Each structure stands twice: as C-alpha cells, then as structure tokens.
Amino acid sequence: MSYWTGVLPAVTTKFTSDDRLDIPEMERCFALQIEAGVHGLIVCGSLGEASTLEPDEKIEVLKAALRVADGKVPVLLTVSQGSTRASCKLAEAGAVAGAAGFMVLPGIPYKSEPHETAAHYRTVAKAGGLPVMIYNNPPAYGVDIPPAMLAELADEPLFTAIKESSDDIRRISEIKSLCGDRFKVLTGVDNLALESLAMGADGWVAGLVVAYPRETVAIYELAKAGRMNEAIAIYRWFRPLLDLDVSARLVQNIKLVEALVIGSNDRCRAPRQALQGSERARLTTIVKAAEATRPTLPSF
Numbered sequence: 001m002s003y004w005t006g007v008l009p010a011v012t013t014k015f016t017s018d019d020r021l022d023i024p025e026m027e028r029c030f031a032l033q034i035e036a037g038v039h040g041l042i043v044c045g046s047l048g049e050a051s052t053l054e055p056d057e058k059i060e061v062l063k064a065a066l067r068v069a070d071g072k073v074p075v076l077l078t079v080s081q082g083s084t085r086a087s088c089k090l091a092e093a094g095a096v097a098g099a100a101g102f103m104v105l106p107g108i109p110y111k112s113e114p115h116e117t118a119a120h121y122r123t124v125a126k127a128g129g130l131p132v133m134i135y136n137n138p139p140a141y142g143v144d145i146p147p148a149m150l151a152e153l154a155d156e157p158l159f160t161a162i163k164e165s166s167d168d169i170r171r172i173s174e175i176k177s178l179c180g181d182r183f184k185v186l187t188g189v190d191n192l193a194l195e196s197l198a199m200g201a202d203g204w205v206a207g208l209v210v211a212y213p214r215e216t217v218a219i220y221e222l223a224k225a226g227r228m229n230e231a232i233a234i235y236r237w238f239r240p241l242l243d244l245d246v247s248a249r250l251v252q253n254i255k256l257v258e259a260l261v262i263g264s265n266d267r268c269r270a271p272r273q274a275l276q277g278s279e280r281a282r283l284t285t286i287v288k289a290a291e292a293t294r295p296t297l298p299s300f
Contacts, residue, residue, distance in 0.1 A: 003074040003101050003131060004161040004184035005202045006039025007220050009209045010078075012255055013048045013061055015267045021057055022265075023064050029210065029264060030068040036213030038073065039203070041065050042103055045078040046140070047207050049251055052269040055081075055090055059097050066098050074100035076133065083107055084120045091128030101131035103163060103205075111142040114149060125158040132158050137165040137188065147174045154182050163188040163205050164196075172199040190245035194235045197223040207245040207254055211261040212238065214297060221300040230298055237295050240286050249275070253283060260287045 011030060014022035030041060043065050044050045044058040053061070058077065065075045077094040079102050081087040091102055104124050106117055125132045134153070138144035144166065153159050164171050165188035175185050186203035187196035193204045197220065209216035215234055222231035235242075244253040252275045255266035266274045275283060 003040060003076065004133065004186065006204075007037075007209060007213075007217050008040040008042050008076070008186065008203060008205050009033050009038055009213070009216075010042045010045040010047045010205055010207055011065070012210055012251070012258065013044065013053065013269075014264065015269055017267065019269060021060055023060070025264060026061065026064050027068050029258070029262065030065050032262060033209070033213050034069060034072055037217045038209065038213055040074045040076060040100075041069060042076045042078060042205060045080070045103065047210075047251060047254060048078065049269050049272070050078055050080045052272075055086075055093065058090065059093050062094060062097050062099055076101050076103050078103045078105070078135075079124060079128070080105040080108065082109070084123050087120070087124045088127035091124050091130075095128050095130050099128075099130060101133065101160070102128050103133040103135050105135045105137075106141055106143040108141045108143070117143055117145065118149065118153060121153065121159070122156055125156060128158075130158070131160040133161040133163055133186070134159060135163045135165070135188070137163075139167055140165070147171065147178045150175060150183065151178050154179060160184065161186060161202075164201075165189050167192070169195050169199060172196055172201050176200055190242040191239060193242070194219060194223060194231060197231075198228070207250065208238070208241050208257065210254060211257040212241070215295070218297045218300065222298070225300055227298075227300070234295055234297070237290070237293060241290055244283065244286070249279075256280065256283050257287055260284065261291070 014025040016022045043061045062077050077099040079087050136145040161184035163186050184202040187201045188205045258264040259266040
C-alpha cells in the first residue's frame with residue numbers, strides 16, 4: 001500500500017451545534033470518500049481547521065478516520081503546531097494512535113529561516129518515527145521549501161513525499177529533475193491539479209473531493225491512464241468549484257459545498273463562521289449550476 005500516490009482528501013472536521021467534535025458525521029463523510037475509491041485520508045489539516053483543534057481532539061479525529069478506513073487506505077495526521085516541541089508531541093501521539101504517517105507543516109505562524117525550517121522537519125520526523133510528507137505552501141505560510149532544500153533533506157529516509165502548493169507549476173519538473181524519484185510529489189492546489197498531474201505529479205491532496213469524490217478520483221485515474229481528453233472534460237466542469245479551494249475562506253466555502261451536495265453541515269469553529277448573505281448565495285448558485293451539468297463518469 002502506497003501512502004503517497006493517488007487522491008488523498010484533506011478532510012474537514014465536523015462540529016456539533018455546541019462546538020464539540022461530531023464524530024458520527026465525520027465517520028459518515030469519511031466512508032463516502034473510501035467508497036468512492038480515494039487512496040488515503042489526511043486529517044486535521046488547514047481545511048480540517050487544525051489551528052482551532054486541541055491536540056487531544058486531533059487524535060480523536062485520527063482515531064475516527066482509522067476506524068472507518070479499517071486498513072483499506074492509509075490515514076495521515078497533519079502536524080501543524082506552532083513550535084517544534086509541540087509538533088513532536090503530536091507526532092508521537094499520532095504514531096501511538098496508529099497513523100500511517102504525517103503531513104508536516106513548518107512551525108507557523110513564525111516565518112522560519114531555511115536552516116530553522118530544515119531543523120524543524122528533521123526533529124519532528126525523528127519524533128514521530130513514521131514516513132513524512134513535507135507540506136510546502138509559501139503563499140499561505142510564508143515559508144518556502146524550494147527544490148534545492150528538498151534535495152538537502154533527501155538524506156533523511158523518513159521524508160517520503162512533498163505536497164507542493166507553491167502555485168508554481170514549474171516546481172513539479174524542477175523537483176523531479178533535481179531529486180529524481182526520491183520523493184513522491186503531490187499537488188495541493190485544486191485548480192492546478194490536472195496541470196500538475198500532466199507534469200508528472202504522483203498524487204493530489206484534494207479539497208473539493210470531500211463533496212465530489214468520484215469526480216476527483218476519475219480525473220486522477222484518467223490522467224494516469226493517458227486519457228487526458230476525458231480528464232479535461234471533467235476538470236473543466238469541476239473548475240468553478242475547484243476555484244473555491246484557493247481562498248482565505250476555503251474552509252467555509254468547501255463546508256458549504258459539502259452541506260449542499262452530500263447533506264452535511266457547514267458549521268465551523270469560531271472565529272470562522274458559516275457563509276452568509278450574498279457570498280452564500282453566490283456559492284449556492286455555483287453548486288446548483290454544477291449539479292445541473294454533473295457529468296456521467298466513464299469507466300476506468
């Protein structure tokens with residue numbers, strides 16, 4: 001079982017009306033993903049409102065995903081604590097709870113220097129003792145892990161993959177040219193996903209997949225099979241929805257799409273609040289248009 005290829009949903013965290021974890025609803029939503037053929041689950045990431053979750057809540061969400069996955073697909077825990085020390089503690093707890101590996105962020109919100117960034121990743125990897133996907137998202141976090149730094153980190157065997165979200169499609173080729181097959185490269189930007197797969201990305205850490213898992217898996221499988229015209233047709237239909245991932249309001253956006261498409265809810269943990277007024281109406285219109293033209297998926 002590969003942890004690092006295919007479609008890996010960055011799932012949302014569900015809350016009850018009194019702001020507790022809604023474990024039954026998360027289990028229902030996770031099951032929809034696995035039934036649609038995704039290749040893994042990533043819990044407690046940015047889309048999962050990581051910054052609002054307590055460490056014990058993150059472990060509870062991880063355990064729920066592990067129960068649903070039941071060994072069918074790997075479950076990765078996102079490590080995005082503010083300090084290296086706290087990140088190590090979470091990685092250690094995640095390993096004990098049964099995570100297959102970790103997606104690790106820099107120690108945000110601090111904008112670390114390159115040597116600090118490298119030290120953070122090495123220390124957290126050793127603490128968890130499991131394979132690590134390095135998450136690079138300089139537009140969001142102000143810390144860049146360029147291909148040259150990735151090459152320097154290649155001596156640590158626990159570093160297995162990179163989630164590349166720099167918005168620079170050239171990075172896919174640069175990483176492959178500099179590092180060969182040392183790392184699996186996954187795109188982390190929904191509306192650059194097919195372009196990234198065309199340039200050789202090994203997988204897609206996806207957001208809108210939580211509402212449209214079958215379409216997301218179809219794009220990936222068709223692209224990997226060389227059936228690009230069919231993949232492009234679905235991707236063009238999907239594009240207005242995929243754009244909702246590239247936003248400061250991505251959590252509210254995607255949770256509203258989930259509510260409209262799979263009958264979930266769009267409750268967020270404060271200070272985030274569900275979309276209201278004209279913005280809610282705008283997204284509802286986008287979803288209605290997508291539902292009215294939802295494509296028939298080919299076999300693959």
